[in-house]
Structures are given as C-alpha cells and as structure tokens.
Amino acid sequence: xxxxxxxxxxxxxxxxxxxxxxxxxxxxxxxxxxxxxxxxxxxxxxxxxxxxxxxxxxxxxxxxxxxxxxxxxxxxxxxxxxxxxxxxxxxxxxxxxxxxxxxxxxxxxxxxxxxxxxxxxxxxxxxxxxxxxxxxxxxxxxxxxxxxxxxxxxxxxxxxxxxxxxxxxxxxxxxxxxxxxxxxxxxxxxxxxxxxxxxxxxxxxxxxxxxxxxxxxxxxxxxxxxxxxxxxxxxxxxxxxxxxx
Numbered sequence: 001x002x003x004x005x006x007x008x009x010x011x012x013x014x015x016x017x018x019x020x021x022x023x024x025x026x027x028x029x030x031x032x033x034x035x036x037x038x039x040x041x042x043x044x045x046x047x048x049x050x051x052x053x054x055x056x057x058x059x060x061x062x063x064x065x066x067x068x069x070x071x072x073x074x075x076x077x078x079x080x081x082x083x084x085x086x087x088x089x090x091x092x093x094x095x096x097x098x099x100x101x102x103x104x105x106x107x108x109x110x111x112x113x114x115x116x117x118x119x120x121x122x123x124x125x126x127x128x129x130x131x132x133x134x135x136x137x138x139x140x141x142x143x144x145x146x147x148x149x150x151x152x153x154x155x156x157x158x159x160x161x162x163x164x165x166x167x168x169x170x171x172x173x174x175x176x177x178x179x180x181x182x183x184x185x186x187x188x189x190x191x192x193x194x195x196x197x198x199x200x201x202x203x204x205x206x207x208x209x210x211x212x213x214x215x216x217x218x219x220x221x222x223x224x225x226x227x228x229x230x231x232x233x234x235x236x237x238x239x240x241x242x243x244x245x
Contacts, residue, residue: 034240037167040155041226044134048153048171048179051082056177064173067141067149075149076125076138085131094123106135110163111213112222121170121216122152133157139200147174147188148200165209165222166244172200183208183224206232211243 055063067075080086090106106127109117125138135154142148149172156167170182180186183204208221209232222232231237 034244037156038226038229038240040167041169041223044153044155044169045171045179045181045227051079052173052177052179054082055079062173062175062177064142064146064148064175065144067173068144068146070141072125072138072140072149075141076128076136079138079151080128080130080136083130086128088126089129089135090127092123092126094119107158107162109168109216110161111216112163112165112210112219113212113214115214117164117216119216120152121220122150129157133159142200145175145188146200147172147180147186147202149173150182150200164213164216164219165226169223169226170220171223172202181221181223181227183221211245 052063055066059066063075063079066078070078077088080088090104092105105120109120111117120137122137122139124140128136130136133156135157137152139148139150150170151172152168152170154162154168156162159167161167171179172182173179174186175188182202185204189202203217203220204224205221206225208218209225210218211233213219225232225239225243229239229241231239231243233243237243
C-alpha cells in the first residue's frame with residue numbers, strides 16, 4: 001500500500017515552491033522587460049536613421065545643417081512630421097535655470113540612481129508623441145557646421161521605468177545625414193562637454209553612464225553602450241543582462 005502525503009508535507013512543499021518563485025520571478029520579469037526595451041531601442045534607432053536619410057534625400061541637405069537655420073520649435077515640428085499621427089503634448093521648456101511656469105513636465109523622469117531628475121538634457125522644444133506612444137524632446141539647434149541637434153527619446157513613452165539609460169536615451173544628428181547615440185565618436189562632434197548659447201554638447205565614457213547617477217549628465221552616454229549591449233563597467237558583460245537592474 002502506497003503511503004500518502006500528509007497535509008503538513010503538502011503545505012511545506014507549497015511553501016518551498018512559493019519561496020523559490022518569489023526569489024526567481026523578479027529576475028525573470030526584469031529579464032523580459034530588458035529584452036523588450038532592448039528591442040524597442042534598436043527599432044527606434046533604425047527609425048531615426050530612416051527619417052534622417054529620407055530628409056537628406058528630399059532636401060538635399062543634412063538635417064543638422066537645415067536645423068541650424070531654424071528655431072527649435074520649427075525643426076522639432078518638421079522632424080515630427082515624418083511620424084504619422086505625431087503631436088505635441090507639452091510646451092515645457094527649461095531656460096536659464098527657470099522652468100516655464102505656463103507648462104509642466106508631462107511625467108516624472110528619474111536618474112539611474114533612483115532620484116527624480118530635477119532637469120532634463122533636451123529641454124528646449126517641448127514634448128512630442130508619436131502613434132506608438134514614444135516621446136521625443138529636443139535641445140536647441142546647432143551652429144552651422146556642427147553635429148546636432150541633440151534630442152532625447154523615451155522609447156517606452158509614459159510607461160515606466162521612465163529612467164535615463166533604461167528607456168530614455170540621448171541621440172544627435174550628424175553632418176553626414178545620420179543619427180548617432182550620445183557617446184559615439186564622430187569627426188564633427190563638438191569639443192567634449194562643451195556648453196554655450198545654442199551650442200551642442202558631447203559626452204562620452206563610462207563615467208557618463210553610471211548606475212548611481214543623481215543627474216542626467218551622468219546617464220547621458222548610456223545610449224552608446226545600450227545599442228552595443230556592452231556594460232560601461234565591464235566590456236565583457238552585457239548592458240541589458242548585467243548592467244541594467
């Protein structure tokens with residue numbers, strides 16, 4: 001005659017299964033989310049370059065050069081016209097250290113360190129939304145002959161994590177008609193870390209993609225590492241599998 005399990009044994013087994021599940025499920029969920037965000041970033045990057053090259057073909061001038069003769073609002077409107085159904089959802093700007101009180105940030109953005117971002121990198125042209133829900137926000141136009149404009153994309157839209165280096169990334173147009181991630185070297189990049197009135201900026205290096213960042217400037221180059229799927233802490237490790245938590 002076979003011996004049956006007692007109720008206490010069944011409950012103990014279920015308890016063990018519950019403990020194991022509670023330990024492994026967050027890791028599984030994190031892995032699935034990272035894979036989804038990685039795929040979204042690759043798709044977004046491909047779309048950006050398609051738009052840039054289409055603009056170049058239609059206007060016979062790279063977007064950087066064209067935008068250098070326009071206001072941020074004009075170039076943002078033209079850029080977003082290549083995305084069907086796009087619309088501006090906020091006119092928020094942050095100029096000379098004072099937020100425009102007539103418009104508000106459409107949502108809360110955080111740095112990788114978990115602290116709410118008190119400012120944003122692309123803070124001059126408001127927020128635009130495309131039909132897929134992605135959000136785009138813009139920096140001032142470049143000077144003639146410079147790469148730029150610099151702009152940011154939340155590849156996940158309003159959906160969390162809404163965090164620099166996880167679903168918000170920084171890009172720039174180039175003088176040869178492409179879009180590159182912030183942190184990638186290019187022959188016409190401005191001087192690293194340069195700031196100035198209507199001047200573009202450039203950041204690179206692992207110190208500009210920190211998991212402990214308390215300011216967006218310390219996450220600004222994460223797009224470069226995320227697209228390569230290389231951890232800024234260890235080039236032998238994965239950005240999405242090892243670095244992003």
